[in-house]
Every structure is written in C-alpha cells, then in structure tokens.
Amino acid sequence: MLDYEGDTHIYLQIADILRGRVAGLSAGHPIPSEAEIQEEFGVARTTARRAVHVLREEGLVYTVQGEGAFVGPSADGPRIKRKEPLYVQISRELAEQIKAGKYQPRRPIPGETALVKQYGVARETVRRAMAMLREQGWIYTVAQRGSYVSPKESWPQP
DSSP: OOOTTSSSOHHHHHHHHHHHHHHTSOTTOBOOOHHHHHHHHTOOHHHHHHHHHHHHHTTSEEEETTTEEEESSOTTSOOOOOSSOHHHHHHHHHHHHHHTTSSOBTSBOOOHHHHHHHHTOOHHHHHHHHHHHHHHTSEEEETTTEEEEOOGGGSOOO
16 A cells, blocks of 8 residues: 655655565566556556666666566566567457447548547557558558548458
C-alpha cells in the first residue's frame, strides 16, 4: 500500500515493492513493464520509469531497448522472452475485428487517438500496430482522411 502522505517519494515506495518481487525471480526473468506498473499503482509513466531506474542503478535489473526490464546485473545473460509486443496484440485484435465484420471494407477504422485511449498505450504503439496492418493488407491510409479497411481481396490469405 502506497503512503501518499508520508515523507518517502512514491517512486521509491514502488521500487521497494518491486525489489521484494525481484528477489524471488531468477536472472533474465522480465519484470512488469512501465505501463503495467502505471496501471497497478495508479501512477504516471514517469513515476513508474523512476522506480525501475532505481532498481537498475542498484544493479538488480537491466533494460533492453524495445524489450523491457529483466532481473539481473547485466544484459549478457539469457533472458526469458516477454509475451508478444503490445503493437502485435493490437494489430491481431483489430484484424480479428475486421474479419468478424465489425469494420467493413472501404470504411474507416478508429483513429490513433481513439485507439490510444481504448488500449491505454502510447501513440507510437498504435502507429506500429497500424503499420503492421497496412503491411499485411488489412488496411490502407488516405492522407488527411484516416485509415480504412482494405477490400476483401487485399486481405492476407490464411
């Protein structure tokens, strides 16, 4: 339980909680992402980032760009893969919704702002998901208009 009225910064309190959790994990095990910390403790992204930074400075965890933070003193050791990236999950979910008919061909899909709010992720995460859908042929983008569901003949074949 966080003490918002106390004399210890919230990020230090979160770091203490995470330190206890990390102690029981093997080297290379992923720790919660900043977004997961943010959601669990109801704090800002910066607060979550500072908590992880404290553990990194203590040598308890290390970070790998694009993959997250892992238990251990260095990035040299083996690490357990995180579940698939959020942008992959989002693109898969949107593709399923397109296949199920929620979004019709040649009709718009929700914009970046709506998807950021819906999934609680960064704008760049949504952009990567949209790029993946475009590359696969699920959607196309019209400048200054938005992204639309591709005609069925453009969809990836199973």
